[in-house]
Amino acid sequence: MRLRGHGLAWSAGGRRIVDGVDIECAPGTFTGLLGPNGSGKTSLLRLLTGTQVPDEGTVTLDGRGMHELRRRERARHLAVVEQHADTGLDLTVRQVVELGRIPHRGRWPSARPGTDAALTRAMRVGEVEALADRRWSTLSGGERQRVQLARALAQEPSVLVLDEPTNHLDLGHQIGFMELVRGLGITAVAALHDLDLAAAFCDQVVVMERGRVVAGGDPHTVLTPALLASVYGVRAAVDRHAVADRLRVTWIGTQA
């Protein structure tokens, strides 16, 4: 599905947090949303998912207004992995993942646990089968992130929205997570801080600064030393790693 935000603006605390943003995520592509702390990435994602209503502008999913969709219908198309997700209840991992099935079957928990193929698949793909009977409250940060991804996968969405999904993950799981999201072949958009991961896995990156989009497009075109200096205030070299054959960002220092 095509996710599009047009002319999006949102203010809070007397300040423009998102300021005239246009963004388009083509079907089946992976978009990395980049930018310094406080630049508006989470706020923009909340507008795109319909969690927050924009003051100005529109969000559409395959041309239909996000707010025309009923909550359940929206949840059948679009899944969200938030930065600090919490269930509010002390559920087991299997129960948390099962929450993702509610939009499809309208009830929870399942009458016959283990018979839902989508649930079983999401547990397997998210690599959380071994944690199935553990209490959510006892999980590590990285384990919680993987369980939230499994819950989102259980929704069988066409669009996946992720807010800093790799921030608690070890190196192997970071790479595995990005490979997994890319391999799903669905429309995905993720706020990311790791520029190397974004360049390696995203079809396009969109860079925010003070609520505005300041650059967007192919990571290799967008992630230049000049952009990193102006947006992050960092002197950096950008080259292609000889062995990995991937774009590599090496920071040299902050700008004097």
Ligand SMILES: Nc1ncnc2c1ncn2[C@@H]1O[C@H](COP(=O)(O)OP(=O)(O)OP(=O)(O)O)[C@@H](O)[C@H]1O
């Ligand atoms: N409800 C709110 N009321 C007031 N200010 C807010 C509100 N929500 C967000 N902000 C402010 O808006 C700015 C953008 O926040 P946002 O969380 O979208 O940034 P971000 O790019 O996701 O940051 P980070 O990389 O640190 O996660 C911040 O300065 C934040 O303090």
